[in-house]
Amino acid sequence: MLAASHPVILNQLGPELGKALEVHPSRPVVIEDAFPPEPWKIAPKADILVTGGFASWKQAPRDWQFPQRLKWVQSQTTGIEIYPPTLLQDRIMTCGRGLNALPIAEFVFAAMLRVEKRLEETCARSEADWRQHDIGRLYGKTLGLIGYGSIGQAIARRALAFDMNVMVNRRTAWEGDSGIVAAGIDEIFATADHLVIAAPLTADTQGMVNRQLLSSAKPGLHLINISPGAS
CATH class of the missing domain: 3.40.50 (Rossmann fold)
Structure with missing residues (x-):
């Protein structure tokens, strides 16, 4: 007591x-x-x-x-x-489960938009910087989520608002939410344009992302790791 x-x-x-x-x-x-x-x-x-x-x-x-x-x-x-x-x-x-879900979700989208919109290249600092750039988009792109806790769910909601395709892998049995597809890790790595690892650090997940898995990834995959890491 x-x-x-x-x-x-x-x-x-x-x-x-x-x-x-x-x-x-x-x-x-x-x-x-x-x-x-x-x-x-x-x-x-x-x-x-x-x-x-x-x-x-x-x-x-x-x-x-x-x-x-x-x-x-x-x-x-x-x-x-x-x-x-x-x-x-x-x-x-x-623990603080869910406390940081929203700011981390915003960070993930900042990271994806930075890549798609090529922000460093398109930022004009002088007259010479004003030139045509080819930039990407998020709508129509596929987002993969490894882990679907409070953070993964916050990211998924925002991805659907951006008209992205969302694929999710989670530990427990699940058929998916509206607009979200449940998939295996190998399939997600091979399909996603952007992939967020938001899985907890457990005996099952430690070492999960290895050379073999990365070698099967879709060319140009943008990988964002927000999960805890072991030292």
Whole structure:
């Protein structure tokens, strides 16, 4: 159980979140420690840790003993593979699934439009830059999605609005949504003009994209990897 009266929250994500936490009806005590270089050094009186997928988590000593009072860890990220195994034992662990779906989906479309519209080449910085360019389009092109969680679904909705053809591969059985085709990974690589890898890092997906798969890809395939990577 968390502290009965006022829970103590260690906030490693900055003062803006801290202010929002302070007005919660439970009247928590918020300890601010924004983006610490050693995030595993947790105040002993903390009941709850709110943290992010900082690269420095990889440096945490494997034998570090976390405070016994710590009962709940809330991660800003969806993936939790970056955290030390001891942080995940005997306590509640919740993640930020869906929190970043919209900005990541926008990033994917920025990346695709950058390629299709050749933005670096068509940007006019002087009179000499004003010349005819052949540019591409998204409508009518095929988008492949490996992974169809909250991020994949946000990307797919936008792709349909751009009149793209959408092919999706996901782990669980699925017949597809309206306007979206379920397909195997090999078929997607061989067909897609743009392909987004949005799969979680698991024992099944690690090493999934290999030389053989890439060699079967459609010539000119634009590959966008937004999935977690192992080190």
